[in-house]
Amino acid sequence: MTIKISAAGQIELTGICSSEEGEVLLQHLLASPNMMVNWRGCEAAHTAVIQVLMAARPRLLGPPADIFLEKWVQPVLAATMHT
Amino acid sequence: MNEFITQFLIESREFVEQATEGLLVLEQSPHDVERLDSVFRAFHTLKGGAGIVEFTAMEQAVHAAEEILSAARSGKRALTTALVGDCLACLDQVVQWLDILEQTGEFPSSVAKAKADESWLAAILEANPGVRPRVTTAMQFIPDADCFYQGEDPIARVTALPALLALDIQPVAAWPSLNDFDPYKCNLVLTALTAASMSEVTAHMHGHSGTCEMRAIGPAQSTPQALGLPSQARDILSAQLVLLGHATAANFAGFVASAGMTAVNVLRSCAHAETAALVEQSIGQSLTGNSTEPLRNAIAQLLSPSPPTLSVATAVSGKPDAAAQTLRIDARRVDALVRLTGELTVAKNAAGHVAKLAQEQGNALAGVLKERQVVLDRLVAELQESVLGMRVLPLRTVLQRFPRVVREMSVSLGKPLALEIEGDDTEADKAIVEMLFEPLLHIVRNAVDHGIESPGERAARGKPATAKIRIRAARQADQVIIEISDDGGGIDLARVREVARTRGVATEEELREMSDADIVDLVFAAGFSTAAKVTELSGRGVGMDAVRTAVERIGGRVSIESRAGLGATVRFSLPFSVMMTQVMTVEASGQMFGVPLDAIVETVSVPRAAISGIGAAHAIVLRNRTVPVVDLSNVLGLRETMRDETNTTLVITAFAGQVGGLRVDRIGERLEVILKPLDGLLSGMPGITGTTLLGDGRVLLVLDIGELLQ
Numbered sequence: 001m002t003i004k005i006s007a008a009g010q011i012e013l014t015g016i017c018s019s020e021e022g023e024v025l026l027q028h029l030l031a032s033p034n035m036m037v038n039w040r041g042c043e044a045a046h047t048a049v050i051q052v053l054m055a056a057r058p059r060l061l062g063p064p065a066d067i068f069l070e071k072w073v074q075p076v077l078a079a080t081m082h083t
Numbered sequence: 084m085n086e087f088i089t090q091f092l093i094e095s096r097e098f099v100e101q102a103t104e105g106l107l108v109l110e111q112s113p114h115d116v117e118r119l120d121s122v123f124r125a126f127h128t129l130k131g132g133a134g135i136v137e138f139t140a141m142e143q144a145v146h147a148a149e150e151i152l153s154a155a156r157s158g159k160r161a162l163t164t165a166l167v168g169d170c171l172a173c174l175d176q177v178v179q180w181l182d183i184l185e186q187t188g189e190f191p192s193s194v195a196k197a198k199a200d201e202s203w204l205a206a207i208l209e210a211n212p213g214v215r216p217r218v219t220t221a222m223q224f225i226p227d228a229d230c231f232y233q234g235e236d237p238i239a240r241v242t243a244l245p246a247l248l249a250l251d252i253q254p255v256a257a258w259p260s261l262n263d264f265d266p267y268k269c270n271l272v273l274t275a276l277t278a279a280s281m282s283e284v285t286a287h288m289h290g291h292s293g294t295c296e297m298r299a300i301g302p303a304q305s306t307p308q309a310l311g312l313p314s315q316a317r318d319i320l321s322a323q324l325v326l327l328g329h330a331t332a333a334n335f336a337g338f339v340a341s342a343g344m345t346a347v348n349v350l351r352s353c354a355h356a357e358t359a360a361l362v363e364q365s366i367g368q369s370l371t372g373n374s375t376e377p378l379r380n381a382i383a384q385l386l387s388p389s390p391p392t393l394s395v396a397t398a399v400s401g402k403p404d405a406a407a408q409t410l411r412i413d414a415r416r417v418d419a420l421v422r423l424t425g426e427l428t429v430a431k432n433a434a435g436h437v438a439k440l441a442q443e444q445g446n447a448l449a450g451v452l453k454e455r456q457v458v459l460d461r462l463v464a465e466l467q468e469s470v471l472g473m474r475v476l477p478l479r480t481v482l483q484r485f486p487r488v489v490r491e492m493s494v495s496l497g498k499p500l501a502l503e504i505e506g507d508d509t510e511a512d513k514a515i516v517e518m519l520f521e522p523l524l525h526i527v528r529n530a531v532d533h534g535i536e537s538p539g540e541r542a543a544r545g546k547p548a549t550a551k552i553r554i555r556a557a558r559q560a561d562q563v564i565i566e567i568s569d570d571g572g573g574i575d576l577a578r579v580r581e582v583a584r585t586r587g588v589a590t591e592e593e594l595r596e597m598s599d600a601d602i603v604d605l606v607f608a609a610g611f612s613t614a615a616k617v618t619e620l621s622g623r624g625v626g627m628d629a630v631r632t633a634v635e636r637i638g639g640r641v642s643i644e645s646r647a648g649l650g651a652t653v654r655f656s657l658p659f660s661v662m663m664t665q666v667m668t669v670e671a672s673g674q675m676f677g678v679p680l681d682a683i684v685e686t687v688s689v690p691r692a693a694i695s696g697i698g699a700a701h702a703i704v705l706r707n708r709t710v711p712v713v714d715l716s717n718v719l720g721l722r723e724t725m726r727d728e729t730n731t732t733l734v735i736t737a738f739a740g741q742v743g744g745l746r747v748d749r750i751g752e753r754l755e756v757i758l759k760p761l762d763g764l765l766s767g768m769p770g771i772t773g774t775t776l777l778g779d780g781r782v783l784l785v786l787d788i789g790e791l792l793q
Contacts, residue, residue, distance in 0.1 A: 019231050019236070019267075022231075022266035022267070023266045023267070025266075026261065026264060026266045029261060030261050030262065033261070044239070046231075046236050046238075046239070047226075047231070047235075047236050047237045047238040047239065047269065047271065048231050048266055048267065048269075050238055050252075051266070051269065051270065051271060052264070052266055054252070054254065054258070054271075055254070055258040055259075055261065055264055056261055056264075068239075068242045068243070069242075071242075072238075072242045072247070072250045073238065073242065073252075076250065076251065076252045
């Protein structure tokens with residue numbers, strides 16, 4: 001399981017988050033809408049996961065471990081947060 | 084249709100031709116810089132024209148091709164056959180659009196579609212002004228909603244795009260509340276800008292599910308990509324600028340040398356050797372002037388958006404701008420002028436007749452009249468020449484379509500072909516040039532279909548794999564000669580005999596008596612190629628007999644020469660101009676006839692006894708050559724027998740290589756006439772090719788020498 005609630009009360013994305021985990025992330029966010037998402041350990045995230053982040057707009061704790069996510073996806077999510 | 088559009092159509096077609104011609108040359112010699120420039124300019128102008136008339140679809144299509152050429156020009160990519168094919172396909176599309184526009188007067192409907200959704204492009208470009216100079220391709224990708232089930236990861240795919248410059252991800256439809264959110268349904272639009280070419284992006288996106296639109300982006304007018312340097316090169320160059328900014332008096336020389344050499348090496352590796360040399364010069368200037376300024380300026384200029392003044396100015400061609408010196412005139416006006424000049428010629432001939440009459444009657448004014456008539460003669464001749472010159476077109480206008488045609492045939496039939504065109508600057512009357520395409524096309528198709536062997540056969544015969552087709556045009560006196568030759572197997576005589584027999588073109592007996600050349604000539608016989616067969620191979624329903632008819636209709640001849648195993652040559656002999664024919668008048672049984680001057684070799688007066696009877700025919704030995712003689716009166720049915728006289732006047736004519744003597748009573752004068760073809764009841768008259776009006780109003784029948792001598 002790469003998406004879980006950490007001891008610090010954050011939703012943690014670690015390692016490689018596959019498409020099925022979009023559903024897991026969604027369930028976590030539905031259960032605790034205000035929980036912060038920490039994706040510092042995230043090495044890759046499937047579009048399905050990123051899409052949940054875009055739709056739910058949680059507060060994010062980054063930057064992610066993967067440079068592609070950092071360079072290309074993080075700014076998109078950041079822009080989503082502001083709008 | 085407004086004048087703007089009319090002009091746009093004319094010009095676009097010209098540039099399409101120019102570009103097509105150039106592309107085909109480039110395919111053979113991709114390093115022909117001048118040609119590449121010319122093709123690029125043609126595309127650029129096409130784009131400009133499309134922009135002016137707001138034909139967005141065409142503008143975009145042409146722009147994409149222009150991008151490819153631009154990359155080739157800057158040495159960023161090689162111009163491969165595939166890319167040339169893409170550019171040609173683009174031109175094909177443009178021609179289709181132009182046709183629709185010309186026929187309907189309206190822009191093709193696809194324009195509206197293309198115009199509809201361009202907002203994404205503008206939006207992402209606007210959002211990322213910093214990368215604008217480096218963008219070559221923009222892409223909008225809308226993955227299928229169920230793409231996750233197909234194991235796809237659209238964001239990963241797009242973020243891995245080569246040379247990605249900017250990325251934007253938006254929902255297609257507004258996000259639903261999280262309760263209704265379906266995490267397995269993709270609801271994204273991905274928009275990206277990259278510095279990679281469209282084909283690279285296409286390759287990268289290959290196999291995606293969803294819709295993917297791409298646009299090739301050119302350097303914006305204000306921020307062209309100077310020198311077309313790849314982004315890494317630009318980054319290195321910028322770093323050198325920063326480095327030079329830190330130079331102090333102590334380390335100045337070292338900084339200049341190291342930054343300068345780095346820049347030079349970058350340029351060299353990007354194939355900008357000339358610019359590199361200029362940068363090298365600026366290093367020298369910096370070192371001697373004890374200032375980093377010259378080098379910094381030089382590097383800054385390389386990176387600057389304005390076109391680099393550093394680059395060596397391209398050599399200005401010495402050729403004056405041809406377009407500036409030409410005037411477009413409606414062909415109908417020119418035709419009217421030609422007609423008038425023709426009438427003037429008739430009037431001039433009449434004046435000549437009057438002058439002669441006056442002379443015969445000893446009129447005092449005869450001398451002056453004759454003098455004036457000579458002047459008039461010269462002026463009309465000059466006028467005629469200039470007017471006909473206006474109607475003259477180079478054969479290039481028709482021949483330039485062939486490289487394309489042959490290329491396509493080569494691909495579709497799997498026979499490697501090389502086309503050689505010689506003498507395409509040979510000129511001929513517009514009417515002739517314009518009718519030539521179909522007959523020539525048919526000959527070329529025949530050569531490729533039947534003449535040229537399959538690659539395997541060629542190899543077995545020891546021939547090079549690439550077959551050669553050569554079209555050669557040349558002016559010979561009043562004739563334009565076009566030869567189409569191939570190095571295929573030649574015409575299969577046995578097969579021609581067989582076909583001629585089975586189709587009833589010639590009887591067994593006739594065939595037995597025919598020479599090989601006669602047999603070859605049978606392919607032109609009516610009924611030799613049946614419609615069904617012709618359609619299958621040419622798709623146009625034209626047989627070789629139709630080729631001959633078409634060529635003969637404008638006063639030309641077509642012949643064929645075949646060498647077994649070595650190929651065949653089809654030869655068109657066409658008149659330079661269809662309008663004027665020079666004739667010599669002759670008299671037989673008190674009636675005047677015209678003999679086309681180009682058929683006359685000489686006129687001789689021989690003793691009656693020199694003509695000997697050979698069976699039912701007559702012949703004369705002239706310079707050790709036996710020349711058959713026909714009596715004009717006899718052959719036209721004016722009189723039955725040869726007369727008794729001591730000397731006989733003969734007009735020696737040559738036609739299609741056949742020499743014959745025409746026995747006449749008297750030889751008249753030379754005239755330049757407009758030949759009117761026979762029509763109505765007279766049209767079937769044998770031995771007569773046409774009529775013309777004489778100065779005194781009489782009708783002159785002009786003889787068809789070919790028919791008379793047969």
